[in-house]
Amino acid sequence: MDNHSNAARLTEPMEETDDSPAVEQIIQKEATMAPPMAEKPSDTSRLPARIWMKTIGARYLVRIMALIVAVVLWELASRNGFHFYINFDNIPAPSVVGAALVDELAGQEFYLHILHSLERVAIAYVIAVVLGVILGVAMGRSRWAEDIILPYIELLRPIPAVAWIPLAILMLPTEQSSIIFITFLGALFPVILNTVHGVEQTSSVLVRAARSLGASRTAILWHVVLPGAMPSIVAGLAIGMGVAWFSLLAGEIISGQYGIGYYTWNSYTLIQYPQIIIGMLTIGGLGTLCTLLVRKGCNPLLKWQAKGGRS
Amino acid sequence: MNEALLNDNRLAVLDHSRLRAKAGKPGVERGRISVRDVDIVFDTPTGSHVAVQNANLTVRPGEFVCLLGPSGCGKSTLMNSIAGFVPPTRGDVTVDSEAVTAPGPDRGMVFQQHSLFPWKTVRENVAFGPLMAGVGQNEANSVARTFLSLVGLAAFENAYPNTLSGGMQQRVGIARALANYPSVLLMDEPFGALDAQTRIMMQENLLEIWREFHNTVVFVTHDIDEAVFLSDRIVVMSASPGRIIADIKVDLPRPREQSLLTSPGFMALKRQCLDLIRKETLSAFQQQNKAG
Numbered sequence: 001m002d003n004h005s006n007a008a009r010l011t012e013p014m015e016e017t018d019d020s021p022a023v024e025q026i027i028q029k030e031a032t033m034a035p036p037m038a039e040k041p042s043d044t045s046r047l048p049a050r051i052w053m054k055t056i057g058a059r060y061l062v063r064i065m066a067l068i069v070a071v072v073l074w075e076l077a078s079r080n081g082f083h084f085y086i087n088f089d090n091i092p093a094p095s096v097v098g099a100a101l102v103d104e105l106a107g108q109e110f111y112l113h114i115l116h117s118l119e120r121v122a123i124a125y126v127i128a129v130v131l132g133v134i135l136g137v138a139m140g141r142s143r144w145a146e147d148i149i150l151p152y153i154e155l156l157r158p159i160p161a162v163a164w165i166p167l168a169i170l171m172l173p174t175e176q177s178s179i180i181f182i183t184f185l186g187a188l189f190p191v192i193l194n195t196v197h198g199v200e201q202t203s204s205v206l207v208r209a210a211r212s213l214g215a216s217r218t219a220i221l222w223h224v225v226l227p228g229a230m231p232s233i234v235a236g237l238a239i240g241m242g243v244a245w246f247s248l249l250a251g252e253i254i255s256g257q258y259g260i261g262y263y264t265w266n267s268y269t270l271i272q273y274p275q276i277i278i279g280m281l282t283i284g285g286l287g288t289l290c291t292l293l294v295r296k297g298c299n300p301l302l303k304w305q306a307k308g309g310r311s
Numbered sequence: 312m313n314e315a316l317l318n319d320n321r322l323a324v325l326d327h328s329r330l331r332a333k334a335g336k337p338g339v340e341r342g343r344i345s346v347r348d349v350d351i352v353f354d355t356p357t358g359s360h361v362a363v364q365n366a367n368l369t370v371r372p373g374e375f376v377c378l379l380g381p382s383g384c385g386k387s388t389l390m391n392s393i394a395g396f397v398p399p400t401r402g403d404v405t406v407d408s409e410a411v412t413a414p415g416p417d418r419g420m421v422f423q424q425h426s427l428f429p430w431k432t433v434r435e436n437v438a439f440g441p442l443m444a445g446v447g448q449n450e451a452n453s454v455a456r457t458f459l460s461l462v463g464l465a466a467f468e469n470a471y472p473n474t475l476s477g478g479m480q481q482r483v484g485i486a487r488a489l490a491n492y493p494s495v496l497l498m499d500e501p502f503g504a505l506d507a508q509t510r511i512m513m514q515e516n517l518l519e520i521w522r523e524f525h526n527t528v529v530f531v532t533h534d535i536d537e538a539v540f541l542s543d544r545i546v547v548m549s550a551s552p553g554r555i556i557a558d559i560k561v562d563l564p565r566p567r568e569q570s571l572l573t574s575p576g577f578m579a580l581k582r583q584c585l586d587l588i589r590k591e592t593l594s595a596f597q598q599q600n601k602a603g
Contacts, residue, residue, distance in 0.1 A: 205422055205425060205426045206426065208420070208422070209426045209427075209428075209487075210428075210439070211396075211413075211414040212394060212395075212396075212414040212415070212416070212419065212420040212488075213419075213440040213443055213488075213491060214415060214440060214443040219443060223428065223431075224428065227428070228430070230430070304429055304430040304431075304471045305429075
């Protein structure tokens with residue numbers, strides 16, 4: 001049961017990938033909302049244990065229950081062949097998907113798909129982060145850089161990853177590089193835009209304080225601008241990781257022999273319906289997991305934000 | 312975490328001889344400020360705004376001078392030109408006969424609030440100036456600890472600024488400015504955001520510190536009590552355009568304590584300042600009414 005509820009939760013992000021304008025909107029919304037959200041944990045972490053159980057514990061319980069209800073309804077719909085506009089005739093029930101998942105986990109092939117996808121995301125993400133932060137800082141610090149780079153971003157950012165597929169195939173030498181390119185583009189824009197936003201928020205009082213303490217321009221960049229922009233940069237890194245996974249799926253559908261996106265699409269061609277759902281949930285799960293790792297990994301950079309810290 | 316720490320005599324902890332040696336030899340004058348015929352004009356969308364007009368001011372080494380005036384009278388702008396943030400449109404500003412062209416560690420700044428680096432611990436904030444001056448990490452840390460003891464915050468060296476009260480943050484700000492051994496300390500309404508009780512303790516604490524260092528202090532405030540209590544001289548400024556309209560010598564005995572606030576000498580000076588400020592504030596209102 002636990003497996004199923006987890007699985008159902010992971011379908012949420014997948015629904016968004018069907019509709020790219022909505023995805024863009026969500027990204028934008030997340031991008032603008034991210035900094036205030038970063039302050040939230042400090043409030044909840046101060047609650048005494050008993051109240052925590054009553055409020056946060058109870059809320060998680062409700063969330064888990066909501067997912068279980070969805071899984072049960074799905075099971076019933078599949079078993080009874082529900083068909084009223086939405087057709088469940090060919091949709092495998094959660095129990096069938098679970099059994100197929102157990103089989104997949106016993107083999108080697110499935111892990112190879114995951115490994116290939118992880119490799120592509122890792123390469124694309126590292127390039128996107130390095131380039132995105134450098135370009136973002138340059139744009140935030142220099143009007144020239146902003147005027148030169150911004151038109152490209154405004155023009156290219158709304159193009160969904162899928163639309164890049166033909167051009168990526170034509171321009172780049174190998175399938176692998178096309179897929180990585182598409183994944184990279186997805187991650188790049190949130191990183192750049194959040195970095196620019198963070199750098200532009202630099203407090204002028206802190207810059208003046210640093211100058212009056214004898215700091216050079218380079219020292220101000222390292223000691224004032226970058227740390228000040230860090231909450232926003234971290235939000236961009238987390239959003240970029242999520243977008244990298246949706247873009248990867250688009251890239252892997254075109255081609256390749258391995259990769260979790262390829263696996264999903266190939267299962268459809270081979271009429272292996274439970275495997276489609278396993279593929280979808282795996283992408284969702286890996287995307288969520290990687291985003292969480294990015295957030296956790298960046299926490300030491302933001303430890304100063306926590307209230308009541310060391311003393 | 313309470314302000315009572317202020318009253319501890321932390322100065323005894325310090326190795327004064329070492330600090331004085333760094334702050335400059337006793338015989339050598341350091342920290343003479345000269346402001347000559349200074350105008351500061353800003354271009355705004357609605358035309359040019361004269362923030363400071365024909366300012367002339369000399370501050371002797373070791374003198375404690377308050378710039379007093381209503382809000383918007385250009386007192387902070389004048390101080391920023393001494394700090395090197397705002398170039399004068401006309402005239403010149405020199406510190407120890409050198410023209411001021413940029414901010415520098417010889418002129419320590421203390422701001423009103425939110426000027427500590429929130430991502431650095433209290434010690435890292437204070438050590439920042441010495442590090443920028445090129446001393447090693449260990450020495451910078453030891454200088455930082457010395458100055459944190461001076462302001463009574465040695466126990467908080469590893470805290471982040473957002474965990475401290477406003478008064479404690481300002482004390483860290485003072486320690487940070489002093490850690491560069493500046494010849495001039497520029498303070499821009501440093502206690503303006505604090506509650507009244509904390510403010511008076513901060514003022515006493517500042518005077519204690521100043522007695523040790525005896526560096527030149529220029530202190531911007533709109534609080535008359537604060538100006539009279541702290542300074543050797545009060546320079547009163549008028550509102551738009553900002554002009555120096557009075558230079559009042561404060562001949563009250565030092566060391567000063569809170570009891571001074573009700574003494575006749577204090578009252579007389581306060582009344583003199585009040586009258587000047589009131590006249591200026593009224594004329595500023597009339598100007599605004601005409602403009603509106």
